[in-house]
Amino acid sequence: MKQTDSITPCLWFNSEAEEAVRFYTSLFDNSSIKKTTRFGKEGFEFHHKPEGSVMTVEFVLNGQSFLALNGGPDFKFNESVSLFVYCSSEERINFLYNKLTDGGSINMPLDKYDWSPKYAWVKDKFGISWQLDIEDINSQQKIVPSLLFVNDQFMKVKEAINFYSSVFPHSKILMEIPWDKSMNLPEGTLLFAQSKLNGYLLNAMSGGNFEHNFTFNEAISFIIYCDTQNEIDYYWNKLTDGGQELQCGWLKDKYGVSWQIVPKIFDELLEDPQKTGKVLNAMFEMKKFDIKKLSEAANEK
Structure with missing residues (x-):
């Protein structure tokens, strides 16, 4: 391969x-x-x-x-798979936010959050979910699919990225962000991870320990x-x-x-x-x- x-x-x-x-x-x-x-x-x-x-x-x-x-x-479409866009500028994130929310809906409004100075999670008029982040990324790939692990899988982010990295050649895990210790989860349980699978970036996120009404399809x-x-x-x-x-x-x-x-x-x-x-x-x-x-x-x- x-x-x-x-x-x-x-x-x-x-x-x-x-x-x-x-x-x-x-x-x-x-x-x-x-x-x-x-x-x-x-x-x-x-x-x-x-x-x-x-x-x-x-x-x-x-x-x-x-x-x-x-x-x-x-x-x-549902939020189990979203498209995470690294926008790199105020002008770009504002443009995409306005275009994608026109006829769509807002999960998290464009604002400052703990993890980003400017971020939003929206659904467009066709139902596809987008996460917009003002941050840039050191890669030509600026649109990164993001998998959201929910319900009985919410603690499987690390297991999943290890699995995918073992399947694809030339793969590596670029980032692992654990849950805060206040969640009382097993040590090392991941909130977010990013991997590169044979050159292709993929994000994985945990949906937390509460019930979601969707899963992968x-x-x-x-x-x-x-x-x-x-x-x-x-x-x-x-x-x-x-x-x-x-x-x-x-x-x-x-x-x-x-x-x-x-x-x-x-x-x-x-x-x-x-x-x-x-x-x-x-x-x-x-x-x-x-x-x-x-x-x-x-x-x-």
């Missing part, structure tokens, strides 16, 4: 993917829409999506890759694009250990976080409209992706 292997957040919308991506790419420099795919006739079986309607949108925010998917109404998942079947097998086996195998390359790890393990060749196989249906039919029969079977389906006469 190479250090250039990427993690790409996937945002699951009902049918608003195109509108949402236009909005997000208007907010950040170095942003663009890269590729849009549309449902063919087989889309009718996928939540009755009409032929020709948008299926996925690949886009870049501030130089980082994202994917938006129109998957239907099954999953709703498929609304935001993380795609790992793989060159070979060996890579697919490696990530699949590591991340399903204690977790759950789902359909079409999706899985849940032992904490409930959703991942997609996808061969890089998959997009190429879908480019020929005459092969798309065959490839998708083969995919629908799979849990873990099998590159050989997908290629055979694409070349079926």
Whole structure:
């Protein structure tokens, strides 16, 4: 596995993917829409999506890759996964706060807090959560997904970042902030942590010892694009250990976080409209992706 292997957040919308991506790419420099795919006739079986309607949108925010998917109404965004933006200036954080709260809602208003001179936690009009911090970060990656561990998992931040760091090569833990001793938690229980997984930054936070009405779901998942079947097998086996195998390359790890393990060749196989249906039919029969079977389906006469 190479250090250039990427993690790409996937945002699951009902049918608003195109509108949402236009909005997000208007907010950040170095942003663009890269590729849009549309449902063919087989889309009718996928939540009755009409032929020709948008299926996925690949886009870049501030130089980082994202994917938006129109998957239907099954999953709703919540605060278990948020996008943490290191804004670096008063002008920038004020701009994003005003734009993202327009039609959205405010969890924590823009203000000074113990951990930051200026910070906010908001939901945009599509339901995605954003944490905004005026602080800068010594990385080109300014938008960092943040996992919130709640309810019976609130003390598992350290365990989780150690696990993820063991799965991805070239990984390291950059920051660990423990809970205050007044919480009477086991020593070393983490409130916040930041890790770098094969070059990709990921934050993890504890939601504290009170009940939350949400947890991880498929609304935001993380795609790992793989060159070979060996890579697919490696990530699949590591991340399903204690977790759950789902359909079409999706899985849940032992904490409930959703991942997609996808061969890089998959997009190429879908480019020929005459092969798309065959490839998708083969995919629908799979849990873990099998590159050989997908290629055979694409070349079926």
